[in-house]
Amino acid sequence: MPLTTPLNHDITKAAAGYSQLSGIMAGFSFAVLVWVVERLNTRDDNLQEDILVIRALVYLGITFLGNLVDSFFWALLSGVQSLDSPQVGILAHISAWQMAQLAPLTMQAMTLVVSTAGSRYAVTLFRRLFFVTALIGAAFTWTHTYAVIQRYSASPAMMPYMPVCVALFAALLLGGFLLSGRPSGQRFGADTEASFSRFVSISLVGTLLAGVAFAWATISPSGIPVSQGAIAIANLLWAALVAWSCAYLPD
Numbered sequence: 312m313p314l315t316t317p318l319n320h321d322i323t324k325a326a327a328g329y330s331q332l333s334g335i336m337a338g339f340s341f342a343v344l345v346w347v348v349e350r351l352n353t354r355d356d357n358l359q360e361d362i363l364v365i366r367a368l369v370y371l372g373i374t375f376l377g378n379l380v381d382s383f384f385w386a387l388l389s390g391v392q393s394l395d396s397p398q399v400g401i402l403a404h405i406s407a408w409q410m411a412q413l414a415p416l417t418m419q420a421m422t423l424v425v426s427t428a429g430s431r432y433a434v435t436l437f438r439r440l441f442f443v444t445a446l447i448g449a450a451f452t453w454t455h456t457y458a459v460i461q462r463y464s465a466s467p468a469m470m471p472y473m474p475v476c477v478a479l480f481a482a483l484l485l486g487g488f489l490l491s492g493r494p495s496g497q498r499f500g501a502d503t504e505a506s507f508s509r510f511v512s513i514s515l516v517g518t519l520l521a522g523v524a525f526a527w528a529t530i531s532p533s534g535i536p537v538s539q540g541a542i543a544i545a546n547l548l549w550a551a552l553v554a555w556s557c558a559y560l561p562d
Contacts (some may be wrong), residue, residue: 487554
């Protein structure tokens with residue numbers, strides 16, 4: 312029997328709450344960003360700590376920008392009038408994708424900040440919080456995917472390749488989690504500064520593409536179909552970014 316109650320809720324009302332939540336997360340990232348910048352002038356000359364602090368600053372900048380943009384996405388979605396248009400599903404999935412990606416990145420920024428205090432217990436705790444946040448984001452991404460496809464796709468049934476996509480998604484996350492368990496410097500070169508620079512660039516490109524896709528879906532004809540293939544690729548990109556981010560967790 313198809314699930315009807317969860318899929319027929321008013322997404323525009325939920326969007327208003329999501330917009331406020333994203334705005335709060337953006338404000339939180341900005342507040343911590345300012346605190347870390349002020350702390351830069353008081354820290355000791357410690358190369359390893361400098362790397363952690365700078366990476367934390369970069370993460371906070373990414374999450375501040377991303378959450379600010381996502382808050383704008385949800386705010387626009389909350390004003391949509393026609394809930395039956397496939398555009399609603401596309402806009403909602405873009406917004407949910409952005410939110411699910413930024414939540415673990417925000418938690419990773421907190422982990423990097425905490426690691427500079429030198430408390431092994433605190434680092435271990437925040438690492439676990441990061442993993443829990445990533446799993447919640449994965450669950451949110453796929454439940455939202457199912458809801459969008461069931462309500463707005465021209466073919467409500469999942470395509471045959473979706474189980475393969477889910478398996479690859481899980482494999483990417485598992486690979487990232489296992490990679491983070493290795494000591495720093497032994498993560499197959501994934502935790503180098505060059506790799507981190509590429510990760511930052513791709514993360515920013517992902518935010519840019521989300522903005523372009525949201526704008527395109529907003530101005531497109533209301534009958535534009537929901538593509539399961541595009542959703543699958545977006546979900547795999549989400550898993551790849553989160554898995555890649557695991558390489559920069561402090562050990």
